Amino acid sequence: MREPRRSGGTAIILACSAGTEVPEKTALRPITRPALLLALSLLASPARAENPVVRFATILGNYDVELCQDVSTLCTGTAPVSVANFLAYVDGDRYPTTSFIHRRGGGGASPLVVQGGGYWIDAQGAANSVTPFAPIALEVGVGLSNLRGTIAMARSTAPDTATSQWFINLVDNVNLDTAGGGYAVFGKVTDEAGLAVLDAIRALPRYNVGSPFTELPLKDYPLNGPAYPYMVYVSSVERVPEAGAALASAVALGSLAALKRRRA
Numbered sequence: 001m002r003e004p005r006r007s008g009g010t011a012i013i014l015a016c017s018a019g020t021e022v023p024e025k026t027a028l029r030p031i032t033r034p035a036l037l038l039a040l041s042l043l044a045s046p047a048r049a050e051n052p053v054v055r056f057a058t059i060l061g062n063y064d065v066e067l068c069q070d071v072s073t074l075c076t077g078t079a080p081v082s083v084a085n086f087l088a089y090v091d092g093d094r095y096p097t098t099s100f101i102h103r104r105g106g107g108g109a110s111p112l113v114v115q116g117g118g119y120w121i122d123a124q125g126a127a128n129s130v131t132p133f134a135p136i137a138l139e140v141g142v143g144l145s146n147l148r149g150t151i152a153m154a155r156s157t158a159p160d161t162a163t164s165q166w167f168i169n170l171v172d173n174v175n176l177d178t179a180g181g182g183y184a185v186f187g188k189v190t191d192e193a194g195l196a197v198l199d200a201i202r203a204l205p206r207y208n209v210g211s212p213f214t215e216l217p218l219k220d221y222p223l224n225g226p227a228y229p230y231m232v233y234v235s236s237v238e239r240v241p242e243a244g245a246a247l248a249s250a251v252a253l254g255s256l257a258a259l260k261r262r263r264a
Helices: 033-044 080-091 192-202 243-263
Strands: 005-007 010-012 053-058 061-067 113-116 119-121 127-129 150-153 166-169 185-189 233-240
Touching: 053 080, 061 080, 061 192, 080 150, 080 185, 080 233, 113 192, 185 192
Parallel strands: none
Antiparallel strands: 005 010, 053 061, 053 233, 061 185, 113 166, 119 127, 150 166, 150 185
């Protein structure tokens, strides 16, 4: 046995048979403990909490809404009760693929909004109500206002009656912050592309086809026959995967791959 050689302060023992020289293996670059711990922690720990984002898919295009569970760049306040209620409908598949925008408010004395979450069309072309959960308490005065692009809970004239229906403000409707006790804002459309989709719905003509569809936006209107082929359908309302979670996983996997290459 030859005497140990030393490399970088670490003893490397080289074994050899009689008269045979064994070349010394190139010393590894030291792997820093902080780098390893960072990579492992990113994989083992959940990503930084972010507000849920929900995508509405309509026949006129998609729009995304950030739900105000926490304060963020878009969310100037929070509405955790309303967010939890809305996500219960989304996660519970309570909005069928034939749900539709059943109201476009007219403006003027009436708030300019589009409203959905209340009805869907069955195979026979009949309108059915979305199956509701229990009503929730009115949640206002939490730093959110009925401004253009915000989503709020629709309800009857009584305060604590909101269930499945929502509306999106097409203009600033600040009077809704206090009217009849107020209407609870719980999210906001994330970008201009989404607002353009809602403006396209706003531009559609609306018709009174009988209560409760007295302000029904339609792509066109037949001279004869039912209106349902012309509805503004919302074919899905689904969560968008959190960007932070995907980024954290990518960073962690990249870090571990780099460590493996250095050790190869």
